[in-house]
Structure formats: structure tokens, C-alpha cells
Amino acid sequence: MPENNHAHIRTEPALGLFFWLIGFVLLILMPLLNVLPAEDSWLHLSDFSLNRFGKFLAFAILALGLDLIWGYTGVLSLGQGVFFGLGAYCMGMHLMLTIGKESVYGSDLPDFMVWNQVKALPLFWKPFYSFPVAILGAILVPTAFALVFGFLAFRSRIKGVYFAIITQALALVAWLVFNRNETNLGGTNGLTDFKQVLGFRLAEPGTQRALYVLTVLCLGCAYLLCQWITNSRAGRVLIAVRDSEQRVVFSGYTPANYKLFVFVVAAALAGLAGMLYVPQVGIITPAQIGVLPSLEMVIWVAVGGRGTLAGAVLGAVSVNWARSVLTNYFPELWPFILGGLFVVVVLLFPDGLIGMMRKAKEQIRLVKATRVSQAELLR
Amino acid sequence: MSERGSIIYLDGVIVDYDGFKALNNLNFIVDYNELRVVIGPNGAGKTTLLDVICGKTKPVAGRVVFGKDVELIGKREDDIVKLGIGRKFQAPSIYANLTVSENLDLSLKRDSKNVFPTLLGKSTQDERARIGETLERIGLSDYAQTRAGSLSHGQKQWLEIGMVILQDPSLLLVDEPVAGMTDKETEQTGRLLQSLAEKHAIVVIEHDMEFVRQIARTVTVLHEGTVICEGTVDKVQADDRVREIYLGRQKVAHG
Numbered sequence A: 001m002p003e004n005n006h007a008h009i010r011t012e013p014a015l016g017l018f019f020w021l022i023g024f025v026l027l028i029l030m031p032l033l034n035v036l037p038a039e040d041s042w043l044h045l046s047d048f049s050l051n052r053f054g055k056f057l058a059f060a061i062l063a064l065g066l067d068l069i070w071g072y073t074g075v076l077s078l079g080q081g082v083f084f085g086l087g088a089y090c091m092g093m094h095l096m097l098t099i100g101k102e103s104v105y106g107s108d109l110p111d112f113m114v115w116n117q118v119k120a121l122p123l124f125w126k127p128f129y130s131f132p133v134a135i136l137g138a139i140l141v142p143t144a145f146a147l148v149f150g151f152l153a154f155r156s157r158i159k160g161v162y163f164a165i166i167t168q169a170l171a172l173v174a175w176l177v178f179n180r181n182e183t184n185l186g187g188t189n190g191l192t193d194f195k196q197v198l199g200f201r202l203a204e205p206g207t208q209r210a211l212y213v214l215t216v217l218c219l220g221c222a223y224l225l226c227q228w229i230t231n232s233r234a235g236r237v238l239i240a241v242r243d244s245e246q247r248v249v250f251s252g253y254t255p256a257n258y259k260l261f262v263f264v265v266a267a268a269l270a271g272l273a274g275m276l277y278v279p280q281v282g283i284i285t286p287a288q289i290g291v292l293p294s295l296e297m298v299i300w301v302a303v304g305g306r307g308t309l310a311g312a313v314l315g316a317v318s319v320n321w322a323r324s325v326l327t328n329y330f331p332e333l334w335p336f337i338l339g340g341l342f343v344v345v346v347l348l349f350p351d352g353l354i355g356m357m358r359k360a361k362e363q364i365r366l367v368k369a370t371r372v373s374q375a376e377l378l379r
Numbered sequence B: 001m002s003e004r005g006s007i008i009y010l011d012g013v014i015v016d017y018d019g020f021k022a023l024n025n026l027n028f029i030v031d032y033n034e035l036r037v038v039i040g041p042n043g044a045g046k047t048t049l050l051d052v053i054c055g056k057t058k059p060v061a062g063r064v065v066f067g068k069d070v071e072l073i074g075k076r077e078d079d080i081v082k083l084g085i086g087r088k089f090q091a092p093s094i095y096a097n098l099t100v101s102e103n104l105d106l107s108l109k110r111d112s113k114n115v116f117p118t119l120l121g122k123s124t125q126d127e128r129a130r131i132g133e134t135l136e137r138i139g140l141s142d143y144a145q146t147r148a149g150s151l152s153h154g155q156k157q158w159l160e161i162g163m164v165i166l167q168d169p170s171l172l173l174v175d176e177p178v179a180g181m182t183d184k185e186t187e188q189t190g191r192l193l194q195s196l197a198e199k200h201a202i203v204v205i206e207h208d209m210e211f212v213r214q215i216a217r218t219v220t221v222l223h224e225g226t227v228i229c230e231g232t233v234d235k236v237q238a239d240d241r242v243r244e245i246y247l248g249r250q251k252v253a254h255g
Helices: A017-035 A047-072 A080-102 A111-115 A123-129 A131-155 A160-179 A205-231 A233-243 A245-249 A255-281 A291-304 A309-329 A331-348 A352-378 B046-053 B077-083 B100-107 B115-120 B125-137 B153-166 B183-196 B209-215 B233-238 B240-250
Strands: B006-017 B020-031 B035-039 B061-066 B085-088 B171-175 B201-205 B218-223 B226-231
Touching: A017 A047, A017 A205, A047 A080, A047 A205, A047 A233, A047 A255, A047 A291, A047 A309, A080 A123, A080 A131, A080 A160, A080 A255, A080 A291, A123 A131, A131 A160, A131 A255, A160 A291, A205 A233, A205 A255, A205 A309, A233 A245, A233 A255, A233 B100, A233 B115, A245 A255, A245 B077, A255 B115, A291 A309, A291 A331, A291 A352, A309 A331, A309 A352, B006 B046, B006 B201, B020 B046, B020 B201, B020 B226, B035 B046, B035 B209, B046 B061, B046 B171, B046 B201, B077 B085, B085 B153, B100 B125, B100 B153, B125 B153, B153 B171, B153 B183, B183 B201, B183 B209, B218 B233, B218 B240, B226 B233, B226 B240, B233 B240
Parallel strands: B035 B201, B035 B218, B085 B171, B171 B201
Antiparallel strands: B006 B020, B006 B061, B218 B226
16 A cells, blocks of 8 residues: 655644634624725725635635545545535525516516526526525535435545546536526526625625625634544544555445545535625636636645645635736736646645645744754853 | 364355466365464465455355354455454555554444444543553554654554454454564564464464464465465475475575
């Protein structure tokens, strides 16, 4: 068995000061900086910035799940965008239906249906009039889909690069299906032009602020859930599957069941992320759920540091922040920057940003230790 | 050796790898509380024998009976583990990114190793005591909190043996435990296996004749997938066919 020593996974310490500090900044400080200071104050956080950050945090929820399946268990899924998309479209369908007669064509039907000459609302849209159905659907549809897909894949002992390839194929298929006008999900243009959620206008800063706070709370819960899993004995089984699946089998466990479990949890978190993303960003299209976005998600986790939950969050936020800054200045260069980043991280920093921080901390400790011993020698 | 008293009983087992018979009509019986060493030149089918017992390889013919009447052929590997057969692999296979005690904790025999009981499972006093005992036994008490990946080769081998012990198997299959070990480590491993043989039946595959002499009571010699000789070390070494195989194949006999 080849040993995988480079990514040094350890169970993370119990919720420290750091968790509460970050929580305070995200949950209280940032919305306050948005509301309290005058708009021209340097302390003021614009509506745009807060909203954009909410999007990053939604992505971070997805990254946590991907880290469970890839970082901890060593199963690379290149299809997380699909589960994100299923969650996003469930929410998007509800938001489309709440537009009502405010739409461009003034019809009860979504605009794209009028455009495509669909006369009656397709049956599968009808339950999404209900907000609870949309919320539950956004979690349960990706969960159920992952359960079936994962069951078939893991039972057939599809592993490693083969699993990566079939999940990538899944992303391609999803992209193709969602692109078709006949699917009745808005085709290439996706779902957009949302007006309100539960009667609150989406264009209002207050609504967006509430969505931001909701996203932070969901991220916090997702983090706690993932930490509970990784700190449990089952979490150690996940790491064990990554280190030596054969030994896990011969210790009486069924690795397929553990893989299925985290795959489903990851899908549920991706669906939750998609659900929170849609009302904040205001649009969901097939371009956001296909092969390329799914690959980008893997890069978030790689950059942040796979095998640590903090790394997944850090990676999702930092890569997306870099993306939104850099695409402002060099839009055409972004794919190269992203690709280059991935290569550099994989070759030079296999443990990502978190790994770099740990190394730096270790270095500082060593330098201090040498100084002390030198001082002692001189005395 | 009677069939009734055996812990494992292979009868006419054939394993066919695309025309190459790795095991050819193999008959093999081990009794309870026996420490059996299996030797043989490369390609004799030693590892395949263990693979068949633990369900990793499916034979095309024959019977494999565990204990009184449990047929093993067709059972899944993890189910065979639950019946009480533990396997130590040739290359140390441990969980490099977990600590030594976490490695042992995962290996402990438990009522259920399904996802949800494992997710909710808490260590009991008794379990911690058993892990402590095992750490003592495999000489790794000082390394309980060490990351297993940073142990030496010999220590990894002991850790894996410890992991198998905690599964509480009635039959232990051990594949070349001392390959790559220093003389001192080899000797310690020998003592460890002998102490284990007091409670468990053990099948050891080995190349190192020095080591075989240290631990073996009965030796089975495999050649081209069948047993050609069985008996004490002295008897086996005096056997003409055994000498022929080893001399003919490798020019120099191991022992």
C-alpha cells in the first residue's frame, strides 16, 4: 500500500476562540459595518460587497462537503456542481413562480415559457409554488440523487480516477439536460429576473442583508455538522479509508457505506449552498453547474487546504474573492490564473493555505527555540 | 489431524488466473491453537492461500470450511472478518494519518461497524484498557499518540499485528511479518507470535528460515499450488523434494 503522508490530516481542536471570532466578524460586525457608518465613511461596507461576500460564504458551505468526500475520504468528485445546481434550481423555480404578473410578458407563466410558447405550467413546476417545498426540495433532491448515484457507483467498487471521470460525465450530462429548452428550466438563460421571496423584495438591501445573515448561520451549522462528523470515530474511518482502504475492509468495515454517507452529506450541503446562492445572486444558469464550475470547486478546496474544514472555507472565500477582483482587471486572464494557481498549489503546497500557515507557525516556533538555546549558550 | 478439530480446512481448492493455477487441488488443514508456518519458493501460492481464506480471491473449485461447518467461499471479506479471521498484510497497511491508538481503536471488535453506530460510538473504559494492553504487548506504549505514518518499518508491522489482535480473531493470517526487520526486531516478532499462539490459531507465511526455526512447530511446504511436504522443521529440511525445489530453483537453499 502506498502511504499518503503529505496531507497531514489531524482532527481539529474543539471550537476555539478563533471560531467565535470569525463568527462574530461575519455574523455581527460585517452587517453592522453595512448599516451603521455613513455611506462615505471608510468603515462603510457597501451593499454590493456584503452581498458578494454572502455568495462566497454560500460557496464555502459547498466546499465543506467537498472536503469531506475528497479531503478526508480521498474520493474525488468532479460533479459537485450538479448537486449545487439541483439545490439552486429548486429555489429558482419557486422564485420564478412568485414573480407572477410582474414578469415582462405579464403572464402567470415564467417569461421563458411564454417565449418558448409553453401554454401550461409543466406538472413538475407546480409543487414549487410552495416555499417549504422549495426549501425541502433544494436539500432533498440533491440528497436523493446522490444516494442513488453513489449507491450504484460505490457498490460497483468504482474508485479513484474512475469515480472522478464518471462524476465529471455526470456534470456534463446535467449541463446538457439543463441547457435544453425542452427541459423547461429556462435553457441556456436559466432562471432569473426574480422579484421577491416570501413577500420581501430582493432588490431591497435589507432583504439581502437578511439573506447574508442566514447564509452565515447556515455556514456555521454546516461547519459544526462537519466537525462533529470528522471528530467522531466515523470521521476517523473516513481518514482510514483514504490511507488504506484494504485495511478498513479487513477491520470489518464496509468502506462503500462510509463513502456513500459522506457523498450524500456533501450533496446535501451543495444543495443548501445552491439554495442560498440563487436569491443573493439573482440568476442560475447551466453555465454555473457544469464541468468547469465543478472543477473550480475542487480548486477552492485544494487552495484552502484539503483535509481541514477551515481550509475548505478559507479556500472557497479566497479563490472567489480573487476571482471577483481579478476578473475586474483582467477578465480574459482568469482561467489561466486559476489553472496556474492549481498547478502551483498541487506541486508546491499540497496542504494549501492552511498548510502554509502551519509551516510558518512551525518555523517561527523553531526560530524562537533556537534563539532561546543560543541565548542559553551565551550565558 | 481430524476435520472436526480443525479451525480451517481447505479441500481440493483450485485458483485459476487465466490458465495459471496459483492453487492446484490444494488440501490444507490447521487445528485450533496451532501455529503453522507456510513456506515455499516465489509463486508457490502462499499469498493466494491467504487470499482464498479471507475472501479476497474466489477459487474455481474446492471447499473452504472455517471452524465446524462455516463455508467461506462466496462470503464477503468484511463478513469473513466478522466471523473471526484476521489478516496481517505483507507490506504494513496501517492508517498513516491517524495516531497509533486511533489505529488500534478503529480495529477493535465491536457489535456494529456500520456508519451510524460508528458515528455515535464512544470509547468505553474496557475498550481503552484493551488498547492499553495491546500497546504494551506490541511494545508501542510510548507511541500511543504518535502519528502512525512516522513509525519505523518494524513498528508499523507490530502496529498492524496489534490491530489484528484487537479484532479478536480465532484465526490469524500473517504474511511475511519479519521482511525488512532487523535481527532484534525479528526476534521480538517471533516472541510476539508465539505468545499469540497460546490463544489463537495462526498461519504465518515466511521466507526467513532462521525465523521459521524460531517459531515453527509444524511447517507446510507449498510448491506450484499444492502441498508437497508437511511436518517439523527438521523433517521438512531433510525432505528430498523440498531440497530439490529450493536448490533447483534458487541454487542456494535458504536453511
